[in-house]
Amino acid sequence: MVLFRYPRPLPSEITPKEMYLSRRSLIGGATALGALTTAARAAALQTHSGPYSGSLTPTPHDDVTHYNNFYEFGMDKGDPAAHSQDFHPLPWTLEITGLVRKPVRLDIDQLLHSPAIEERIYRMRCVEAWSMVIPWDGIPLASLLKDADPDPKATHVAFESVLRPSEMPGQNEGLSGIQWPYVEGLRLDEAMNPLTLLALGIYGETLPNQNGAPIRLVVPWKYGFKGIKSIQRIRLLDHEPPTTWNRLASDEYGFYANVNPQVDHPRWSQATERVIGSHSLFGATRQPTLMFNGYGEQVADLYRGMDLRKNF
Amino acid sequence: MPADEARVISPMGAKLKKHWRVVFYPLGMTPALWLVWQGQHGALGADPVNVFERSLGLWAFRLLLVCLALAPLRRFTGLNLLRYRRLTGLLAFFYASLHLLAYAGLDHGFDWSVLWTDVTHRYFIIFGMSALFMLIPLAQTSNMFSMRLLKRRWKLLHSLIFPAAVLAGIHFFLSFKTLNSVSAPYLAALAIVLLSRFLPRFQAGSRL
Numbered sequence: 001m002v003l004f005r006y007p008r009p010l011p012s013e014i015t016p017k018e019m020y021l022s023r024r025s026l027i028g029g030a031t032a033l034g035a036l037t038t039a040a041r042a043a044a045l046q047t048h049s050g051p052y053s054g055s056l057t058p059t060p061h062d063d064v065t066h067y068n069n070f071y072e073f074g075m076d077k078g079d080p081a082a083h084s085q086d087f088h089p090l091p092w093t094l095e096i097t098g099l100v101r102k103p104v105r106l107d108i109d110q111l112l113h114s115p116a117i118e119e120r121i122y123r124m125r126c127v128e129a130w131s132m133v134i135p136w137d138g139i140p141l142a143s144l145l146k147d148a149d150p151d152p153k154a155t156h157v158a159f160e161s162v163l164r165p166s167e168m169p170g171q172n173e174g175l176s177g178i179q180w181p182y183v184e185g186l187r188l189d190e191a192m193n194p195l196t197l198l199a200l201g202i203y204g205e206t207l208p209n210q211n212g213a214p215i216r217l218v219v220p221w222k223y224g225f226k227g228i229k230s231i232q233r234i235r236l237l238d239h240e241p242p243t244t245w246n247r248l249a250s251d252e253y254g255f256y257a258n259v260n261p262q263v264d265h266p267r268w269s270q271a272t273e274r275v276i277g278s279h280s281l282f283g284a285t286r287q288p289t290l291m292f293n294g295y296g297e298q299v300a301d302l303y304r305g306m307d308l309r310k311n312f
Numbered sequence: 313m314p315a316d317e318a319r320v321i322s323p324m325g326a327k328l329k330k331h332w333r334v335v336f337y338p339l340g341m342t343p344a345l346w347l348v349w350q351g352q353h354g355a356l357g358a359d360p361v362n363v364f365e366r367s368l369g370l371w372a373f374r375l376l377l378v379c380l381a382l383a384p385l386r387r388f389t390g391l392n393l394l395r396y397r398r399l400t401g402l403l404a405f406f407y408a409s410l411h412l413l414a415y416a417g418l419d420h421g422f423d424w425s426v427l428w429t430d431v432t433h434r435y436f437i438i439f440g441m442s443a444l445f446m447l448i449p450l451a452q453t454s455n456m457f458s459m460r461l462l463k464r465r466w467k468l469l470h471s472l473i474f475p476a477a478v479l480a481g482i483h484f485f486l487s488f489k490t491l492n493s494v495s496a497p498y499l500a501a502l503a504i505v506l507l508s509r510f511l512p513r514f515q516a517g518s519r520l
Contacts, residue, residue: 066357067357075489075490075494077358248490264429267436268436279357279360281352286421
């Protein structure tokens with residue numbers, strides 16, 4: 001006999017335990033708990049809330065660290081978490097060279113202890129039409145580029161990842177046709193935009209190997225593949241650099257790769273996206289994709305007057 | 313081998329031969345049921361719809377490959393499993409249909425405008441869809457009645473499986489961002505079962 005019914009939330013609506021525990025703003029010791037459940041090697045970062053932390057609800061930590069595209073470790077979404085344990089992100093040096101007046105070599109320890117590290121909760125939209133919300137911890141790229149003092153002739157920034165076939169099994173896979181190391185690029189004004197971040201951590205801890213340790217690019221208004229991982233070299237140039245996916249299939253992946261619901265991928269629509277993290281086959285959600293992934297206010301001016309169908 | 317002898321040697325085998333449908337059709341459905349069970353218990357990972365959809369498509373392709381492999385298998389090894397062509401072909405069609413249903417319903421919520429654009433504009437989808445449509449008449453005529461009715465034309469009609477397999481292969485290849493160690497073996501298998509038909513027939517009793 002049922003005397004009283006109260007509204008019950010669907011299982012999918014309940015915030016996972018590990019997620020609310022890891023919100024540092026709630027409990028100071030929570031990061032230790034988070035560290036116990038995942039990535040044993042992750043270390044806590046000194047970070048503070050940045051200007052773009054917003055009110056987005058982050059995707060559970062376990063999904064952010066176990067659903068990855070990082071072809072250096074394999075092509076399946078679970079491969080990076082499963083096959084990146086032999087990768088050594090420390091020690092590490094990041095070079096900023098090319099058309100700069102003060103070339104710099106940054107030691108990763110220096111960066112990991114920088115007081116400039118801040119938290120940015122960004123939407124992440126993959127070109128494969130799925131999305132997450134990730135709490136990054138990092139340093140705005142602009143501040144590092146300013147330290148290197150760009151030459152006025154510089155128009156573009158080229159990024160280069162690491163080549164270590166002995167630690168990255170995916171780099172031995174010859175079938176894909178991908179030329180390693182992974183390379184990416186931005187226009188200088190895109191790189192200087194306040195949203196553009198060099199991430200050193202997620203969820204208040206250093207980056208797990210599968211998320212691009214020790215340092216990676218985050219450009220939230222562009223498709224995820226622009227976010228090159230494990231960066232070793234940044235070079236300023238006076239021309240557009242080649243980029244990995246564009247080199248492989250230029251009709252499918254452009255240099256700009258701005259999130260744009262109106263410009264479809266040749267094989268699928270980009271109008272909507274599958275939201276990662278439901279874990280339920282019949283309760284999964286699809287949501288409309290936002291122009292510039294919702295960051296139009298900050299970046300639309302960069303592309304004024306450009307034909308975004310042509311420059312996709 | 314006389315029938316009574318077979319009964320003596322392997323009564324189970326004889327029974328299986330007679331009632332194999334009862335065993336193999338449910339067996340063929342288990343991957344689908346397993347996927348649904350996993351999906352409902354959060355075991356398909358962070359992007360369950362995508363995994364579900366792709367797995368159904370992969371099972372359809374696997375079964376199509378097995379179906380196509382049975383004729384060359386008999387030709388080159390003498391092992392005659394041709395009676396399983398209908399079973400594997402129908403199961404391939406069953407999985408391809410579920411694959412379409414998952415794509416249209418679970419993935420796109422039957423959003424007809426999205427689906428229409430996909431079907432009319434994207435080669436990736438057009439290839440897969442054409443392959444499935446080619447299998448429809450084959451599934452429909454996969455019975456003795458149709459065989460008797462269509463006579464020689466039945467064989468001609470059922471050679472549609474070859475273009476269907478080629479289109480399914482292209483669709484499968486395009487479902488990955490690049491060629492890789494997962495897709496390459498399947499594509500190689502497809503090439504082998506298709507090309508083996510053009511190899512000279514092994515003559516029994518010849519001296520090679």
